[in-house]
Amino acid sequence: MSFLEYAPAPESRSVVDIAPSYGLFIDGAFGPASSSGGVFKTVNPASEEVLAEVASAGAEDVDRAVAAARRAFGPWSALPGAERAKYLFRIARIIQERSRELAVLESLDNGKPIRESRDVDVPLVAAHFFYYAGWADKLKYAGHGSDPRPLGVAAQVIPWNFPLLMLAWKIAPALAAGNTVVLKPAETTPLSALFFADICQQADLPPGVVNIITGAGETGRTLVEHPGVDKVAFTGSTEVGRQIARSVAGTSKRLTLELGGKAANIVFDDAPIDQAVEGIVNGIFFNQGHVCCAGSRLLVQESAYDEVLTALKRRMATLRVGDPLDKNTDVGAINSAAQLARIRELSDVGAAEGAERWSPPCELPAQGFWFAPTIFTGVTQAHRIAREEIFGPVLSVLTFRTPDEAIEKANNTPYGLSAGIWTEKGSLILAMADKLRAGVVWANTFNKFDPTSPFGGYKESGYGREGGRHGLEAYLA
């Protein structure tokens, strides 16, 4: 047991009303899937309770959604930017008004702690719509040409780790630029996107501008390969990203990809250790480590190794793992049985390859999908746990002596999404930041996001940026 005892402080789930079943949101209305589709269940990963039955879009449904988006594109792109802006501002406001409902829903469907969905995900979703709303009538000042034009119909496929936030990252810039969208949320987390469809209705968004189709990988593949789409935006695994890049080859579809990562979080011996430890914990245990930019490789300067590891283990022992709706919970449920199996497999490989595994004493609930916060020490660069994305609360610890060695090890990966640097020395931060091959570098902080701040990777972490002025480029010709 932890030395700190907390009484349960559960957030009420009465604020959210989940229907027993959901259809597809096409052309402004919900309807069942065609005979080419089907249904699937979405569960609460913390309890394995079925939350709702959701339609699975088949090829005919994808056709209908793309056709609806195509019909809507003409009028939507012809609207004055200022009018499009007002729809987006309206959506941002409704998200703010319904923020508690959305936060509870997201925690139920995803398993993330309510503290994160309430304080991070949903506020960022509203902020993202608010930010891009303001661009809709200022596109010619965005630096992408004097007469920027929308691309047309955007096919967008998003992952399960930040369901509503990834939806916002995709839909807000696309709509601001004058495109219409067909978005497919992840199979294990479809609900917040379906609630967003309801928000679109509430905002009186013209039918067909946003279409939400649910389903598994096959639905996503059908959507991105559909000849009627002009743009494909995908966030997810590098392997699926590769397949998508292959499938759009030879077409005129524009493509942006936000893929995996294996970020180095580099701690120098002069770093403020307590702050660095908070950053390490936030870097890898935030959102159960289901974060593409997670600081999953800790690089500690040898001279600070003992101090950092002692403090890190002490801090990890205070992490509370459990009910996502409990406001005291730090680490929630693993999103799915499949993801849990993947984390277990790679962790077993880590131990089998000779790294030393450690977790704090931690009681896990009997129902649901859980994995205790874990670190591996004695990890070398050749270990699979130092090379492959685990996408779970598992940290690999390596050491270095000199800044050059840290750079060498940090960049020794096909990925290049993010990196962290911890030191009190400003010149060292800037020199390191210059040499790290990563799209986002957090210095003396980690896992910070903002709609004004471009996000995206180098190398096999994908291409294109989301957020900021740069994020518009993906949706403009």
Next chain:
Amino acid sequence: MPKSPSPAKAAKAERSASPAESDRRGRLAVRKTYKLYIGGAFPRSESGRTYLVDGDNVALASRKDARDAVVAARKAQTKWAAATAYNRGQVLYRIAEMVEARRDEFLALGVAAGELDAAVDRWVWYAGWSDKIAQVHGSANPVAGPYFNISAPEPTGVVGVVAPASFLGLVSVIAPAIVTGNTVVVLTATPQVAVTLAEVLATSDVPGGVVNILTGHAAETAPWLASHDDVNALDLTGVADPELATELERSAAGSLKRVVRPPADTPDFTADPGLRPMTALLETKTVWHPKGF
């Protein structure tokens, strides 16, 4: 009907009859051997192969040459990217000076005078971009919190380029790639002009390996660049065959290279290129730092 000779062939025929080829005192001219340009040196193809282009034996690049060129480009990239923007700008300006100085040689190879002028001017245009692109394409981001947050462009790394046939086209794909700190491996089907440009580069303070030029058949060598894991981006501007372009793009997906697709219409290289030739080969890096006392 007889085929009309290419401009280069016509120019060469003219040279043969002129004093340059065989001077009036009966002296035999010294001909140039057209070799590859890799890592700042002019090697023959490792394969030992040559092919005949307008009467010249030209090195025919192989898979091994392509791989050697990637190694040379990778080796040069970090240092070239770390050079100051001011320095890279001056190097590009120096290239303009050297092309101008070799004017007659390019004209003799059949490059039209207007095209040559435009090519020189294009080097000058890009030279000026070296220390401006970060200001135009970067940003200071007003995040909602006490953080310093800035985004700046960085070169994507090693770029494989299938160059268009014209001299201005060749310059228009190399200059935007290298001005920001990328290094390139260029495949060209117009060897005499490209190798003459390589000689310009070799005498323009361009570090060896920043530009590598392989003469030969793109259909043979480009697939090796497209599938090479140490190539970060692929510029297919010069690929005329849509099937080859599709195959290369598909292969490039293996390591998620950035791909510049061939233009849909015949490109007008005399037009203002805009920023896209540069930005297509740039990454954006965003750095965060807390503010506080």
